[in-house]
Amino acid sequence: MGVELTHQYTEYIAMEDQEEVEEDVSITDWDLVYHVRDALLSVKTGDRSSYHQLVGVLHHRDRSAPDKVALLLTSLKALSGAVSYINDVDHVSLLQSIFGMSMWNCVPDVMDALLELIICLAASNGKYVDLCLDMLVNNFMPPMESDMLRHPRGQAKRDQVLPRVHTGLEVIVDLVPLAALKLSTTVVQKRPMFFRKDFNMDRLKCRMEIYLKNMLMLEGSAIREFVGNSMLVEVVNMMLELDVAIGWDELLRDDPSKGIFIMELEDEEEEADDDGQANDGELPSTLTLRNLGKNVTADLLDSLMIQFLEHLEACAEKKRLSEVFETLLSSFMATILNTYKSKFSQFTIFYACALDPENCGVKFAQTLVDLFISTCNPPVTRMSAVAYLSSYLARGKFLSAAFVMNMLKRLVDWCLRYCEEQDSDMNPKAHKVFYSACQGIMYVLCFHMKSIMNVPTLKSQLLLMPIEPILKHKLGPLEVCLPSIVNEFLKQAKAAHLFTISKAFIFEDLLESDLSRDFGGLERLDMFFPFDPCLLKKCDRGFIRPHFIYWNHVKTTYDDDEEDSSDEDIADDFGVLNEENFMEEGMARSFDQDIDLDEFDYVMNKMSITPKNTSGFHFGGQRMPSKIRPSTSPESL
Amino acid sequence: MEGLSKSDANLIVYVHPSQSKNVDKAILRELSSLLFKYSQAFDGVVLAYSVDPQDKCARILSGVHPYFGVRLRANLLIFSPKPNMLLEGKVVKITRESIHCIVLGFSSAIITDENIRNELKYKAKHGEGVYVSRYHKRHVIKVGAVIRFEVKSLDEEILHISGSLIPANTGSVHWLDKYFVDAATDSNKETKTEEEMEMQEQITVGGEMLSFVNDHEIKKSKKRRRAEDQ
Structure with missing residues (x-):
């Protein structure tokens, strides 16, 4: 029978080659289906020879011989017609070989036939749905041992395979609606893990990139109604996982005296270069950014973020950003918000807000304020929320001053109520939520006071705001919050005639105080400013930067009063910094020799809000604890 | 069409303590988890439900997590296809x-x-x-x-x-x-x-x-x- 079958196959193939023009063909598709059915049925009676032959055909590895390919194609087509005769007891090896096939190794015709067979199998029996979904999800990526994605040929293959796989999934969901529920779980479970030591990093990176592409394709597909949300959540989780795996220690390993603050300066410089002419070559070679660039995990995260941000852009173009944003926001609340050491993932939501400031941007801020004000939430969540809110309000270029004022007003109102209820003295631990709110308010005002003062209506609003009674309350927020922020704020407030503080603060030059550390708790929420400049190079340059406010672009209220503009200060500052750090490189840099170290410190204090405290800039000095890392807590955690 | 039936059920939903701030939501979530899944207890698939709590008090289970059991009376629409229907x-x-x-x-x-x-x-x-x-x-x-x-x-x-x-x-x-x-x-x-x-x-x-x-x-x-x- 087996021999006969093969013979008939070949006959059929020959017939196909003649494009079925002959009328008197002896074998039709339907006959072939019957042959396969017989082969399947005969297993029960003990005659397995034709069945084995069939399984053998599926295992042909030689894809170059046209006759072998044709045989495979014919067998797959015939099997599609005989799926109801396949059972999972007698035909285990057949099922194994079908599900073990990879579309990446097939020619397009065979891909189509295989896909059709998989669809038929999924629709024929509930038992196969899971296996079929598994098989298709496995085809999201080329076979494990394959390196094809690195070659142009692999890219072309990808364009052949992925659309087919996704069409297959859509058809299966049409035929078996509940498969959609299983699909999300399957996709989540099959996600490649990055932390496998036994794997070639580059290959893993390619696999993760293509897997993410598939997840985003699912999110944008016709079945997104069923799987879209879980895909988005999983994409965020995936990035978060990589994010927390990049320790600050890794970033700063080369030279602990360089930190995020230096980064920001370099960033600025780079930006200036970009504006003028691209001269990356002139950049100092020991950039922290470079160090980050060498980090494979950071590199991968960068490329995943770019894919995701591009996807968000595409969603915005299709006018469905708000729908995606809902999910993004809830996943943010569930995961990123409370993740300690999240450094980059939060920029996804920042970018979504930037794409649609009127809806998403407003919603994000409002949700954070609500979260902060609601007493149901644990203090850590509320402090994180206010840290996110203040950082977001300060850094989002797309937010109007009026909106910022609006949000500030809610915070100020809450603080005022809190002050009225409290009659106790300063206690950083007990009132940490309050202190974090005060710090947030000051932080935002450091960035926006000037722009608010420029609009008469907003100015009067600000002047009427009961900021003074809050900050002068005996809870002593000015003494507890980060001295750098307090100083900068007081300076600006004085220049804007908002209010003045006569009391001299002893911590004038301190980067942080014991009190601020106290209220920040173990999580160091006192110096958590999540939207500090994004360190992922490509992501930052291509997407975030246009929507981002850098500190040295901020016009402060005291600018007008001073002879030198802050821009000049900053230019000087760059010079000093670069000189100091990169002198050994022999980089000739112009800088103002007249600035002595104290003045320089002052400039630093003035400019840096988060980074300075944490940058380890004074590493080795007397004042700066060496172990503190940017925007996060000590590594002892 | 056959295979559809309505059923009155007395249920106890065990709510995790973390959900205690919004019990109604927790109950609905728990019942929603029954939807579109075959359930042995009902011998079918729950398609829809409406609930009304029977008692304002809930029984607390002692243990590491003090789950509390809320008594409910639920009206369920159940789909239970059987051979020959x-x-x-x-x-x-x-x-x-x-x-x-x-x-x-x-x-x-x-x-x-x-x-x-x-x-x-x-x-x-x-x-x-x-x-x-x-x-x-x-x-x-x-x-x-x-x-x-x-x-x-x-x-x-x-x-x-x-x-x-x-x-x-x-x-x-x-x-x-x-x-x-x-x-x-x-x-x-x-x-x-x-x-x-x-x-x-x-x-x-x-x-x-x-x-x-x-x-x-x-x-x-x-x-x-x-x-x-x-």
Whole structure:
């Protein structure tokens, strides 16, 4: 029978080659289906020879011989017609070989036939749905041992395979609606893990990139109604996982005296270069950014973020950003918000807000304020929320001053109520939520006071705001919050005639105080400013930067009063910094020799809000604890 | 269509302490987790529910997590297809080997060619497959049509039904509703409906299940209606 079958196959193939023009063909598709059915049925009676032959055909590895390919194609087509005769007891090896096939190794015709067979199998029996979904999800990526994605040929293959796989999934969901529920779980479970030591990093990176592409394709597909949300959540989780795996220690390993603050300066410089002419070559070679660039995990995260941000852009173009944003926001609340050491993932939501400031941007801020004000939430969540809110309000270029004022007003109102209820003295631990709110308010005002003062209506609003009674309350927020922020704020407030503080603060030059550390708790929420400049190079340059406010672009209220503009200060500052750090490189840099170290410190204090405290800039000095890392807590955690 | 029933259930939902700030939401979430899944307890799939709490107090389970049990009375709509029941589904795909349809928008069903009676013949019209009756030219099953079929078996895990179009009272609902009454007068068909009627009776009498009759139900013989009224 087996021999006969093969013979008939070949006959059929020959017939196909003649494009079925002959009328008197002896074998039709339907006959072939019957042959396969017989082969399947005969297993029960003990005659397995034709069945084995069939399984053998599926295992042909030689894809170059046209006759072998044709045989495979014919067998797959015939099997599609005989799926109801396949059972999972007698035909285990057949099922194994079908599900073990990879579309990446097939020619397009065979891909189509295989896909059709998989669809038929999924629709024929509930038992196969899971296996079929598994098989298709496995085809999201080329076979494990394959390196094809690195070659142009692999890219072309990808364009052949992925659309087919996704069409297959859509058809299966049409035929078996509940498969959609299983699909999300399957996709989540099959996600490649990055932390496998036994794997070639580059290959893993390619696999993760293509897997993410598939997840985003699912999110944008016709079945997104069923799987879209879980895909988005999983994409965020995936990035978060990589994010927390990049320790600050890794970033700063080369030279602990360089930190995020230096980064920001370099960033600025780079930006200036970009504006003028691209001269990356002139950049100092020991950039922290470079160090980050060498980090494979950071590199991968960068490329995943770019894919995701591009996807968000595409969603915005299709006018469905708000729908995606809902999910993004809830996943943010569930995961990123409370993740300690999240450094980059939060920029996804920042970018979504930037794409649609009127809806998403407003919603994000409002949700954070609500979260902060609601007493149901644990203090850590509320402090994180206010840290996110203040950082977001300060850094989002797309937010109007009026909106910022609006949000500030809610915070100020809450603080005022809190002050009225409290009659106790300063206690950083007990009132940490309050202190974090005060710090947030000051932080935002450091960035926006000037722009608010420029609009008469907003100015009067600000002047009427009961900021003074809050900050002068005996809870002593000015003494507890980060001295750098307090100083900068007081300076600006004085220049804007908002209010003045006569009391001299002893911590004038301190980067942080014991009190601020106290209220920040173990999580160091006192110096958590999540939207500090994004360190992922490509992501930052291509997407975030246009929507981002850098500190040295901020016009402060005291600018007008001073002879030198802050821009000049900053230019000087760059010079000093670069000189100091990169002198050994022999980089000739112009800088103002007249600035002595104290003045320089002052400039630093003035400019840096988060980074300075944490940058380890004074590493080795007397004042700066060496172990503190940017925007996060000590590594002892 | 058969297989649908309403059920009054006394339930206790155990709420995790972390959900205690919004118990209503936690209860709804717990009940929603029953939806579209086969549940042994109800011997079917919960399609819809409405709840009202019985008591303001909840019982606290002692243990590491002090879950608390909230007593509820829930009204559930349950779908429990059993062999030999008649179900209706919308056809989504037709091939020479099978007809695929979706029941109630979520459960998939397949009728393979050996379960399609010989009267119905596969034809490819303009590249699209249809099944046409050999005796009644107007009895056509095509993609998008609603068909009535008999349940052969059910895969509970993914609610996959294997069906049959062998009985004469199965096929396109559109055609059956219009013409099947006349055809049912044949002695052959009458015995069929007779059997079906008995089955229906058993279901109504046997449990709390109520037979679900919708507008598209086949017009029943007077005798059968009487039987049901009792």
